Amino acid sequence: MEPEVEEQALSPEPQGRSICSNCDRPTRVCLCHALPLPPIPTSTRILIVQHPHEARHKLSTTPILTKSLLRASAVTARRLRRGISPLLDGSPSTLYLFPSSASSPSPTLHISAVSPSADLVLIAFDATWQHAREMVRASEDFLSQFATRVCLGVDESLGGGSIYDSELILRKEPFAGCVSTMEAVARALRVLEPNGPMIEEKLVGVLREMVRLQAGFLKPVKPRPKLLKKKGEGKEKRECSD
Structure with a gap:
């Protein structure tokens, strides 16, 4: 799942940019050299549910x-229902990744408490936090x-990181422990698969290379003028009260 974030400004893209036919990324940030060949086999079947907005990101x-x-x-959808994916039509043994909340009607287990089983389905939601x-x-x-x-560890009392202080984060995260969909799945498979640590290492390696390439085209976000003005006014008020 991709938490809600304030977007980092990207360098302007040239008109008619070239796209790699294999990894579907712009050729200047092509990831073909980092992708595992052949794709990594798992006993777990993974279903990513992408919000329509995230599918265009x-x-x-x-x-x-x-x-x-x-x-x-x-699959691209705003909610899951029968018929949206053949993986779910038979009501298989399924885990879905999302942090616990007081409003949830379902109890939440930490991923470490799950006993791996054959032909398990793992669902992850790819969207902004909201x-x-x-x-x-x-x-x-x-x-x-x-x-x-099931959930990974998330601490809402701490601020999240950004690409400027973490090698694995592409966008600013709202809470400590929030990660990209790819990293969340990698961490879950570490627990669910017999060779989980190796799978996690390979997926994180691809993500690390993706971040490294993308970082070359990111610019630090400049503070908004209104926010700067408010900060200045707050500083003046504090100085006057001293």
Whole structure:
């Protein structure tokens, strides 16, 4: 899942930019050299549910994730329901990744408490933090019939990082522990797969290279004039009260 963020400004793209036919990324940030060949096999089947807005986002990790994992697929939808994916039509043993919340009707297990099983389905939601909450809320009546909600560690009391202080984050995260969809799936597969640490290492390696390439075209976001003015006014008030 991709948390809600303030976008980093990208360098202007040239008209008619060249796109790699294999990884579907601009040729100047092509990732073909980093993708695992052949794609990594897993006993777990992975379904990424992308919000329509995220499906158009340049920094989404879902396309790279589905090219890296043999049994990963993606659907674009705002909620899950029967008929949206063949993976879910038989009500298989399923886990869906999303942090716990007081409003959730379903209990949430930490991923480390799950016992791996054959032919498990893992669902991850790829969206901004706000959209992901809406997608999970809209899907839970359906998922509660056969799926278990699981989470990775998230601490909402701490601010998230950004690409400027972490090698694995493409966009600013709202809370400590929030990660990209690709990293979340990698961390889950570490627990669920017999060779999980190796799978995690390979996926994180692809993500690290993606961030390294993209970082060359990112510019620091300049503070908004209104915010600068407010900060200046606040400083003047504090000085006057001293």
